[in-house]
Amino acid sequence: NAGVTQTPKFQVLKTGQSMTLQCAQDMNHNSMYWYRQDPGMGLRLIYYSASEGTTDKGEVPNGYNVSRLNKREFSLRLESAAPSQTSVYFCASSEESRGNQPQHFGDGTRLSIL
């Protein structure tokens, strides 16, 4: 009963390096999301994918790209990492991208940019 699986759990990068965070869900959900969590700021939406083949920007998309590889997988890429992107990143999924749908979260990836 894996739910939402994120890899890696921890990563340290140098400024300017690139990195892809992986996310997979096994609940046959249509919608997937990427959030970042910073101290004192709650979770902020980076990108989401309402269904396979579609992606849309969230509140803080700058510096990130995403790929909805298939229904199960949704990756987040940092092309040129910056210290401001040091954060904990969460992937989530829901049956549909409607406001009444509870989202199921992965365990998060703690990313540090030096």
Place this chain on the structure above:
Amino acid sequence: AQTVTQSQPEMSVQEAETVTLSCTYDTSESDYYLFWYKQPPSRQMILVIRQEAYKQQNATENRFSVNFQKAAKSFSLKISDSQLGDAAMYFCALGTNFGNEKLTFGTGTRLTIIP
């Protein structure tokens, strides 16, 4: 734009006592939903309870209940018979069916349980 405000960064409660976490929100939508999520030290976000705005009856889940005051745009979480396992960050969240902010989160309240 919609906002969610949690004005209590930290709360503490004695084990077996009752505690209430506050949340206020703002949205121009009439169709929306409110959630409380729990984030224990393990970091995983766990759904605690959900409330549909069109329902007047307050949601309950075992020891967890909400006080939903729609006119005041208030959505507080009450935890009864607090247990050590309730220690966590609690986030209030608002969901609507419009815009690109599918879930808007508050900044969280850290709950400590005192044995």
